[in-house]
Amino acid sequence: MTGSEVLDVVDRNDAVIGAATRADIHRRGLRHRAVHILVYNSAEQLYVQRRSLSKDCSPGLWDTSAAGHVDRGESYEHAAVRELEEELGICSAAPLEYLFNIGASAETGLEFVRVYRCAGAAGVVPDPAEIMDGRWLEDEELRRWLRDDPEAFTASFRKIVEQFRVDNGPGDGADPVGTGK
Numbered sequence: 339m340t341g342s343e344v345l346d347v348v349d350r351n352d353a354v355i356g357a358a359t360r361a362d363i364h365r366r367g368l369r370h371r372a373v374h375i376l377v378y379n380s381a382e383q384l385y386v387q388r389r390s391l392s393k394d395c396s397p398g399l400w401d402t403s404a405a406g407h408v409d410r411g412e413s414y415e416h417a418a419v420r421e422l423e424e425e426l427g428i429c430s431a432a433p434l435e436y437l438f439n440i441g442a443s444a445e446t447g448l449e450f451v452r453v454y455r456c457a458g459a460a461g462v463v464p465d466p467a468e469i470m471d472g473r474w475l476e477d478e479e480l481r482r483w484l485r486d487d488p489e490a491f492t493a494s495f496r497k498i499v500e501q502f503r504v505d506n507g508p509g510d511g512a513d514p515v516g517t518g519k
Contacts, residue, residue, distance in 0.1 A: 345359075370448065371449060377403035386401065405494070428456065
């Protein structure tokens with residue numbers, strides 16, 4: 339991933355109004371699009387990744403299983419499938435489950451975010467250029483970690499968890515980020 343990627347620039351309603359390089363979009367603080375994918379194994383554990391220290395945004399912080407920008411002219415859905423394969427080596431035969439959208443804000447880096455779920459992953463093969471560490475977590479373990487050390491996670495990840503809780507209530511400790519179980 340380089341700063342020369344071309345992305346759609348969008349307005350406050352997520353309508354395309356132009357295009358610019360990733361570097362220019364971030365430098366100028368323009369709205370754009372991204373996807374986040376939550377990958378669960380058959381035991382309903384969530385895979386979280388620790389971003390490479392070479393990342394220009396949130397290096398070394400924990401994040402969703404896979405995430406990335408939506409390229410110019412690309413759909414959210416296509417970007418999610420592409421990011422899963424690029425970052426985790428997952429070629430999903432089953433369609434991803436759409437969970438929800440998050441509007442562009444400071445917490446998301448002015449990204450309109452669409453969140454998906456990938457169920458039943460047998461394993462992941464993290465791209466070391468993107469991911470320096472990763473682990474499978476039980477729901478309660480993730481909740482404790484978020485409560486005890488929220489700054490270990492990206493602002494986007496915390497926003498995704500918060501949005502899920504707003505949509506579904508505080509719950510009983512299960513399903514922190516949208517498995518639907």
